Amino acid sequence: MPNIQTQGTEEVHPDVLLVNRAREGDVQAYEKLVKQYDRQVFRIAQHITQNREDAEDVVQDAFLKAYEKLDQFQGNSKFYTWLVRIAVNESLMRLRKRRTGRMVSIDEDVETEEGSMPRDLADWGPDPEQQYGQSELADILRKTIQGLPPGFRTVFVLRDVEGLSTEETAETLGLSVPAVKSRLLRARLQLRERLSRYFRKNKRDGAK
């Protein structure tokens, strides 16, 4: 995303200008921010909550909360990162409610040993996803990522799907950089292991 060069050497992110206008009551400026980031917030919320209605609620509540708290936005992080932090918290809260009050946190189930070391040694073909139709492939990918513990799933989604840096992911989730790196590695390895069931060579041809 382009930065606007000011007269000095300081660069101001376009979002900061929109935030400043929104703070002064310009709802149209805030509308631009909503339109810019609503798809991403929906995607993150859906990944964490695994529930369409909850994801819709998260989109509304996260943007509304962010609007109400605009005065607290310091500008030392990106608006998007700040917004994602609100959306992740809202998502985890809804996931907790769905699980009838059982605590759900970013630390849940991260002590599992799964994914520490790869077990499945099967190689994949050059374009393993070509073995499936688009809809079938999407089902496989959704089912596979849904099987990860929330703490791993969230880190993988922010880091690898949404493209946040390791540092931004750590800041967003209130984790240390080493904790993000450890969870990301294990999330990637677990996903790889689980996808191997579908993508291993000769899966559809029968074992050779």
Added chain:
Amino acid sequence: MTCTEFIAQLDDLLEDRVTTTLRADLEEHLRGCEHCVITMNTTRKTIEIYRSHELYELPNELRVRLQKAILAKCKKC
């Protein structure tokens, strides 16, 4: 280098954040370990597949409805 040591560096290798010396050590390990070659290639592919497939699209009609609801609430703030 053991496989465990290689795996510990896998993310940094995939993201090209390793020093020249470490890269040389990792490549040396790869030359003798098919298991780690497969793990590296399929992990890279896993990331690529998730990056390139939109699993939860926000349909336009729903998107417009959510935007309207959000902005209506903001105006009341």
